[in-house]
Amino acid sequence: MWQWFYKLGSPRHFYDMTTAFLPWLYGITFFLLIVGLVWGLGFAPPDYQMGDNYRIIYIHVPSASIAIGGYVMMACMAAMHMIWKIKMADIVAKVTAPVGGMFCALCLFSGSFWGKPTWGTYWIWDARITSTLILLFIYVGVAALRSAYDSESSGAKAASVLTLVGVVNLPIIRYSVDWWNTLHQSASNLSLRVEGTNPPEIWIPAFFMGFALFGIFLLAVILRSRNEILVREKRTQWVQDLLDRDVQEGLQRA
Amino acid sequence: MHSARKQKLMIVCSILLGSAVAVGLVLYAFNQGINVFFTPTEIADGKVPAGQNIRIGGMVKQGSLVSEGLEGTRIEFIATDTNADVLVAYTGVLPDLFREGQGVVAEGVMDPDGVFQARQILAKHDENYMSAEVKAALDAAVKKKAAEVAP
Numbered sequence: 001m002w003q004w005f006y007k008l009g010s011p012r013h014f015y016d017m018t019t020a021f022l023p024w025l026y027g028i029t030f031f032l033l034i035v036g037l038v039w040g041l042g043f044a045p046p047d048y049q050m051g052d053n054y055r056i057i058y059i060h061v062p063s064a065s066i067a068i069g070g071y072v073m074m075a076c077m078a079a080m081h082m083i084w085k086i087k088m089a090d091i092v093a094k095v096t097a098p099v100g101g102m103f104c105a106l107c108l109f110s111g112s113f114w115g116k117p118t119w120g121t122y123w124i125w126d127a128r129i130t131s132t133l134i135l136l137f138i139y140v141g142v143a144a145l146r147s148a149y150d151s152e153s154s155g156a157k158a159a160s161v162l163t164l165v166g167v168v169n170l171p172i173i174r175y176s177v178d179w180w181n182t183l184h185q186s187a188s189n190l191s192l193r194v195e196g197t198n199p200p201e202i203w204i205p206a207f208f209m210g211f212a213l214f215g216i217f218l219l220a221v222i223l224r225s226r227n228e229i230l231v232r233e234k235r236t237q238w239v240q241d242l243l244d245r246d247v248q249e250g251l252q253r254a
Numbered sequence: 255m256h257s258a259r260k261q262k263l264m265i266v267c268s269i270l271l272g273s274a275v276a277v278g279l280v281l282y283a284f285n286q287g288i289n290v291f292f293t294p295t296e297i298a299d300g301k302v303p304a305g306q307n308i309r310i311g312g313m314v315k316q317g318s319l320v321s322e323g324l325e326g327t328r329i330e331f332i333a334t335d336t337n338a339d340v341l342v343a344y345t346g347v348l349p350d351l352f353r354e355g356q357g358v359v360a361e362g363v364m365d366p367d368g369v370f371q372a373r374q375i376l377a378k379h380d381e382n383y384m385s386a387e388v389k390a391a392l393d394a395a396v397k398k399k400a401a402e403v404a405p
Contacts, residue, residue, distance in 0.1 A: 048389030049351055050379070057383075083262045119359075119376045120349030126290035164266060165273040172281070181289040181311055183359055185381040197382040 009088045011229040012238050018222050025222070029215030036208030044205050053117050058206055060110040062213040063103045067135060068170055070100035070217060074142075075167045078160035088225075090156045091232065093163065094146060095224035099217060101139030108132060119183060127176035128184035131169060138166040152232075291359050298338035304364050310340055311359045311378065319354050333358060333370070344372040351377035 007013040040058040047054040077093035080086050111129070112122045123129070142159050149155030177186040190203050233239045281288065291311035292302050302308055312333035319331040328345045331354075342360050352358065357378030362371045 045385030045387055048384045048386045050383075051386075054383055079266050082266055083259055118349070118351060118379050120352075121374070121376055124290060124376070127288050161269060164269045167270060168273045168277045172277070179288075181291050181293070183290055183311075183376060183378055185379055188381040188383065197384050199383075199385060199388065202383050202385060 032212035040205035056114040062210040063107040067104035078163040097143040104136040126182040294338040349377040
């Protein structure tokens with residue numbers, strides 16, 4: 001187990017392992033996405049007061065959890081890079097910033113389109129929504145700060161520190177609806193046994209969508225990491241061999 | 255652990271701790287400002303300066319909504335947190351979810367007569383979702399029970 005974990009820390013092994021893992025991830029993600037979309041949009045019952053508008057939650061809630069979960073992952077990678085100087089951790093932290101930012105933007109946009117018909121406004125400066133907007137700014141800031149440096153290692157250091165500072169925003173997002181008066185509702189209570197409010201036929205498709213969107217997030221992070229590995233290790237023998245093999249295969253096919 | 259790594263670990267921890275303390279103090283200082291609305295109780299306690307643009311939040315009291323007899327699209331209702339009430343007046347378009355018993359957030363000004371003159375009305379949605387069928391069944395059950403009790 002530990003050996004497997006250590007191996008993931010080496011760019012070459014990460015590349016090889018994900019080569020084998022990727023087709024599975026594609027398949028599972030695609031399957032979950034189809035089930036979630038068809039179930040959520042086609043078969044889940046309409047809400048008694050929002051009608052079909054509420055179906056936006058099938059995108060909104062998963063993208064919100066991924067925006068936050070992705071940040072936790074990025075912060076762990078930043079800490080691992082700072083403490084143990086693991087190259088792979090920095091690669092993952094680097095490629096996660098724009099992907100997490102995308103999901104955060106998706107969360108804000110979908111919430112906005114839900115807010116107009118439900119609340120009567122696209123936007124309100126309440127604690128939940130403002131802190132989520134700050135999360136987006138932090139994501140963009142981390143990516144921008146890194147690319148502002150010419151040297152890869154100084155950029156990595158600066159981005160890691162900013163990433164760690166940004167962690168303080170996460171509990172604020174999570175508990176904003178409990179600490180302050182907000183227009184945004186608190187987290188829903190989900191239970192398989194409760195009849196009536198929040199019934200399973202409404203939130204089970206949300207779980208499928210959650211795992212599907214998480215799959216898309218992982219795919220984006222892994223594919224971008226692989227590119228980053230190839231760029232950073234382009235002078236090593238194994239990347240040269242890999243490229244030679246690809247070229248040969250291409251020639252054979254042609 | 256290697257001493258250099260230990261030092262790095264301490265740096266990471268102090269970044270986390272330092273930023274948490276700093277942000278915590280800022281939030282503590284802001285406290286009331288972060289709330290997106292005042293409750294009717296806070297208004298009754300005189301915590302709200304008169305004539306200032308504010309938001310109030312509460313529930314539309316059952317049976318308090320008046321629209322007939324008032325001109326045009328004007329409505330009046332009582333926003334309550336069950337402890338204190340505020341009379342709200344509003345002219346304009348209402349969100350779909352607005353009705354009696356529903357959470358509401360109104361933005362506007364307290365006039366000298368103690369009536370809240372709202373410029374914007376927002377509906378607050380709670381964290382519960384219910385299918386239309388289940389809601390209809392529940393309502394029917396409640397009605398049936400009421401009919402049994404009545405005679």
